[in-house]
Amino acid sequence: MRRDRQHVATGLGAAILGSSADAILATDRQGMISFWNPGAVRIFGFSENEALDASLDIIIPERLRARHWHGWEHVMLTGKTHYGSGDLLSVPALTKDGRQISVEFTIILLYDADHQISGMASILRDVTSRFDEMRRLKRQLADLSEKASASCAEFASATGVNPTS
Structure with missing residues (x-):
C-alpha cells in the first residue's frame, strides 16, 4: 500500500509541476529562478530558457521591486512569511511583452540538507x-x-x- 501511495505521489507531483494551469516557479536565496513550469510560460510569456537563472525582477514591476526585495530579505533572515500557510498575496506582475497583470500566489520556503532556507517556491494564478x-x-x-x-x-x-x- 505504501509503495502505491509513493508511486501516486510521484506521478501527481510530476503532473502538477508540468501543468500549464498555474505558474509554479522556484528560486534560490538570491531570487534567481531555478524552476519555471509550463504554467509560468503561459502566464508570463517567458520561455523556460529565458527565465531560468534570471532574477525575479523579470516579472516584478519596477516601482515595486524595492518593496519586494525588502520583504524577501526579511523572509530569508527570519524564515517567516504570512503567505506560506494559505494566505494569498495579490500583486501586479509583468509579462514578457510588458503588460501588467494581477496575480495571486502562495510562498513555500525551500530548505537544504542543513535545514537552512535555500530559496522559495511559489504557485501563482493570473487573476487579471x-x-x-x-x-x-x-x-x-x-x-x-x-x-x-x-x-x-x-x-x-x-x-x-x-x-x-
Whole structure:
C-alpha cells in the first residue's frame, strides 16, 4: 500500500509541476529562478530558457521591486512569511511583452540538507480578469452612489424635505 501511495505521489507531483494551469516557479536565496513550469510560460510569456537563472525582477514591476526585495530579505533572515500557510498575496506582475497583470500566489520556503532556507517556491494564478471586473463594479457602485446622493439633494432642495431623516 505504501509503495502505491509513493508511486501516486510521484506521478501527481510530476503532473502538477508540468501543468500549464498555474505558474509554479522556484528560486534560490538570491531570487534567481531555478524552476519555471509550463504554467509560468503561459502566464508570463517567458520561455523556460529565458527565465531560468534570471532574477525575479523579470516579472516584478519596477516601482515595486524595492518593496519586494525588502520583504524577501526579511523572509530569508527570519524564515517567516504570512503567505506560506494559505494566505494569498495579490500583486501586479509583468509579462514578457510588458503588460501588467494581477496575480495571486502562495510562498513555500525551500530548505537544504542543513535545514537552512535555500530559496522559495511559489504557485501563482493570473487573476487579471477578476481584478478588472471588481474594479469595474466598484466604479459602477461609486457612480450609482454619487447619482443617488445627487438625487436626494435635488429632492431635498425641491421639496424642503430631507429624505435621510
